[in-house]
Every structure is written in C-alpha cells, then in structure tokens.
Amino acid sequence: MPSDDAVQSDLEQQGVFFSTLNRFYNWGRRSSVWPMAFGLACCAIEMMATGLSRYDLARFGAELFRASPRQADLMIVAGTVTKKMVPQVVRLYNQMPEPRYVISMGACATSGGPFRDGYNVVRGIDLYIPVDVYVPGCPPRPEALLHALMTLQSQIDRQNLKQVRWYGKKARPQSQDFPVPSYGPHGLEIDGKLVDPVGSLPLISSYSSPMEGEQRRDQIEHPELVRVFPDMERELREETSASYAEALEGEDQHVRR
Amino acid sequence: MSDDNSELSARQRDEARAALQRDLPFALSPSGSFPSPEGGPDLLATSDIVVEAQQIAAVARYLRASLNYIYLSNITAVDLLAHGCFELVYHFYRLSGGPALTIKTRLPREKPELPSLTPFWPGAAFQEREAYDLFGIVFKGHPDLRRIYMWDEFEGFPMRKDFVRQGDKYLSE
Numbered sequence: 433m434p435s436d437d438a439v440q441s442d443l444e445q446q447g448v449f450f451s452t453l454n455r456f457y458n459w460g461r462r463s464s465v466w467p468m469a470f471g472l473a474c475c476a477i478e479m480m481a482t483g484l485s486r487y488d489l490a491r492f493g494a495e496l497f498r499a500s501p502r503q504a505d506l507m508i509v510a511g512t513v514t515k516k517m518v519p520q521v522v523r524l525y526n527q528m529p530e531p532r533y534v535i536s537m538g539a540c541a542t543s544g545g546p547f548r549d550g551y552n553v554v555r556g557i558d559l560y561i562p563v564d565v566y567v568p569g570c571p572p573r574p575e576a577l578l579h580a581l582m583t584l585q586s587q588i589d590r591q592n593l594k595q596v597r598w599y600g601k602k603a604r605p606q607s608q609d610f611p612v613p614s615y616g617p618h619g620l621e622i623d624g625k626l627v628d629p630v631g632s633l634p635l636i637s638s639y640s641s642p643m644e645g646e647q648r649r650d651q652i653e654h655p656e657l658v659r660v661f662p663d664m665e666r667e668l669r670e671e672t673s674a675s676y677a678e679a680l681e682g683e684d685q686h687v688r689r
Numbered sequence: 690m691s692d693d694n695s696e697l698s699a700r701q702r703d704e705a706r707a708a709l710q711r712d713l714p715f716a717l718s719p720s721g722s723f724p725s726p727e728g729g730p731d732l733l734a735t736s737d738i739v740v741e742a743q744q745i746a747a748v749a750r751y752l753r754a755s756l757n758y759i760y761l762s763n764i765t766a767v768d769l770l771a772h773g774c775f776e777l778v779y780h781f782y783r784l785s786g787g788p789a790l791t792i793k794t795r796l797p798r799e800k801p802e803l804p805s806l807t808p809f810w811p812g813a814a815f816q817e818r819e820a821y822d823l824f825g826i827v828f829k830g831h832p833d834l835r836r837i838y839m840w841d842e843f844e845g846f847p848m849r850k851d852f853v854r855q856g857d858k859y860l861s862e
C-alpha cells in the first residue's frame with residue numbers, strides 16, 4: 433500500500449489537494465513562524481544578519497520580526513540572559529499566545545556560556561522556560577540559526593493536534609503561565625526557593641522535554657552532589673576582620689558546597 | 690607618540706604634585722600607611738599621586754579650580770586584598786587636551802568610606818554607584834547611593850576578591 437505521502441503527492445500533481453486537519457494545521461504553522469524582535473547580546477547581531485538580505489530568513493517564512501509578544505510565536509533567546517533580565521524574559525514568554533516556541537541561540541542562552549561561572553548570568557534559559565531547539569556556538573553563524581529554524585519546522589511537522597502541549601482537554605501545564613522568578617538576596621527565587629544561586633549549581637532542573645509537554649520542577653540536576661548555599665555575609669564578616677595571613681590561609685575555605 | 694604622551698603625563702603629574710604639596714600638603718598620603726605582605730609583590734608602589742581618602746573632595750575641587758582639570762572621566766575601584774585595602778582610581782582631564790591625570794586613594798577594607806564627588810560632578814553619580822554596588826564602597830554625601838547593576842535585594846559585593854567563588858570548576862575542590 434502506498435504511503436499517505438505518496439498518494440498525496442500523486443494527487444497533488446493532478447491538482448487535487450487532500451489533507452488531514454493535522455497536516456494542514458502544521459503546514460500553516462510552520463510556514464509562517466513569526467519571531468519576536470528580541471535580542472539580548474552579541475548573538476542578536478547574528479540574528480539580525482540572519483533576517484537581512486544576505487541570509488534571508490524570509491525564505492523560510494519567518495522574516496516577520498514582531499515587536500510585541502502578543503503577535504509572535506517564536507522567541508529567539510539571542511544572547512546572554514542576565515539574572516536581572518530573566519523575569520522580563522519569562523514574562524514575555526507568558527505573554528506570547530500558544531502555540532509558542534523557543535530557540536535558545538548561542539552558548540549563553542543555552543548554558544551561561546563564557547559567563548557560566550560568573551555571579552550574574554543564568555546557567556541556561558531552560559531553567560525558566562521550555563526550549564525547543566538549542567543552537568551551539570558563540571555566536572552561532574546565521575546558517576546555524578537557519579538550521580535551527582528548519583529543525584523547529586520539522587518538529588512542528590511532527591506535531592499531533594490532539595497531543596500538542598497547549599491544546600486538549602486535560603490540563604496542559606504549558607498553557608499556564610510560567611512562574612516569574614523574583615530577585616532574592618542570593619539569586620533568583622521561585623516560590624521562595626533559590627533557583628540559580630550564586631556560588632553553586634542550579635537547584636531546580638529545567639523545564640525540559642517540551643515535545644512531551646511535561647514540566648518538571650524541584651528536581652536536582654546533579655543529585656550526587658550535596659550543595660549548600662554559602663553564607664556570604666558570614667564569610668565577609670570573618671574575612672574583612674581577619675589579617676592578611678589568615679585570609680590567605682582561609683582562601684581554600686571560601687569554597688563551600 | 691606614546692613616549693611623548695608618557696613624558697607629557699609625567700610632567701603633568703609632577704606639576705600637579707608640586708601644586709598639591711604647596712597648597713594642600715595635608716591631603717597627600719604618606720607612603721606605608723598600609724602594610725605590604727611578606728614576599729608578595731608590592732601592589733601599592735606607584736608613581737601616581739596618592740591622596741588621603743577623606744580629602745578626595747578637596748583635592749578634586751582644587752584640581753578643577755586651580756589646575757583646570759574640569760573633566761572627571763573615570764572612577765574605579767581595585768580590591769587589594771593582600772594589602773587589606775581598596776584603591777580608588779580617579780582620572781581627570783583638561784578640556785584643552787593632554788593625557789589624563791591619575792589620582793589614587795586607599796581605604797581600609799573594614800571601613801571603606803570616603804566623600805562623594807557627585808555634589809561637584811553630577812556625572813560621577815553612576816560611577817560611584819557602580820563602585821558601591823560591586824565593591825561596597827560608601828561614598829558619603831552621595832545623594833542616591835543605591836545598587837546600579839545588581840538588584841536591590843542582592844547581598845554581598847561580587848567584585849570583591851573574597852566574594853564566594855562560584856562555578857562548576859570549583860565543585861570538586
């Protein structure tokens with residue numbers, strides 16, 4: 433028996449179009465992805481280049497960068513996400529209408545990149561919002577972003593309308609608002625819990641596996657490591673009053689896990 | 690070119706030092722007010738003008754009024770943990786041209802407080818807030834000394850050398 437696709441293309445050659453609702457929906461969806469005009473750092477320059485004439489994102493139907501999250505269905509997180517910026521990113525994501533997709537562009541958005549060990553950059557935007565496609569690179573070349581868009585399109589092609597993560601009768605977590613983190617004394621907090629503390633690893637894992645539409649929280653990314661958040665104030669108190677020699681000795685004790 | 694420039698800046702520095710010695714002798718900082726650690730490099734050795742921290746406003750105003758350094762370009766802080774002090778570095782320019790005049794001052798790490806220059810150079814406000822935000826240096830007389838980069842709720846001063854070390858690479862230690 434010929435496959436659906438073979439029959440389909442056979443008929444299309446004769447000017448007859450058959451489709452399933454699913455296929456039609458996915459075709460419409462994937463052929464006009466509207467990204468949000470939203471750049472955070474150097475990667476955004478490459479994103480702009482991708483949208484302009486040389487690389488021409490318009491060939492894939494995604495050239496219409498919108499300045500409002502209400503009119504966009506793709507968020508390209510292009511650049512370094514500082515902790516101070518995360519609440520705004522999550523809020524923008526929440527304001528996008530479903531279906532909505534996220535491309536995490538570059539090392540910074542994916543993992544913190546060169547700033548991963550710093551105090552001010554989140555270690556991956558997927559700690560806060562679900563990411564569909566990751567693009568490695570620092571910065572990724574425009575071709576890589578084009579490839580990410582094509583990957584996203586093939587993911588959209590595989591969507592099943594009945595199981596897609598934002599429709600359906602069952603309560604789907606991803607049609608709810610994602611929790612907007614608040615600023616805490618040691619890092620960003622969700623529901624009063626530290627998410628990405630300064631000085632140790634993230635405590636709550638990412639909202640991963642968006643294809644399955646699941647949302648995981650409160651899981652420890654590296655359960656084999658015991659992590660204790662250091663009391664920075666006490667260390668500061670001790671060390672400022674200690675003499676230089678003691679401070680040198682205590683150097684090794686700064687690191688507490 | 691660079692030789693010319695360093696000659697010029699050395700001349701500027703010596704002129705300014707002589708003028709300060711004549712008119713504000715109490716403002717020049719005696720060397721050796723902070724001990725150098727045994728064996729380590731002496732990071733306090735400098736040919737720049739080092740002034741008393743509490744006199745910085747007087748010095749800056751004197752530079753502006755009498756020596757024509759009317760442009761305060763830069764304020765930054767250095768954490769000299771080994772010497773137990775913070776060093777503040779100020780760069781002044783003359784609008785008629787020429788290299789910068791560097792003025793340094795040192796503060797004990799336990800009580801990093803000195804007068805603000807914001808009342809005299811409003812443009813200093815953000816730079817002083819930055820030094821406060823990242824190093825915890827208190828500028829007395831600053832009209833609005835709040836954090837500027839980190840959020841207000843944040844605790845600690847991340848650019849201090851003894852700020853907790855972070856990152857995966859320290860996990861195995």
Ligand code: SF4
Binds near residue numbers: 473474512541545
């Ligand atoms: S991944 Fe590299 S190019 Fe992209 S924002 Fe980070 S530092 Fe800049």
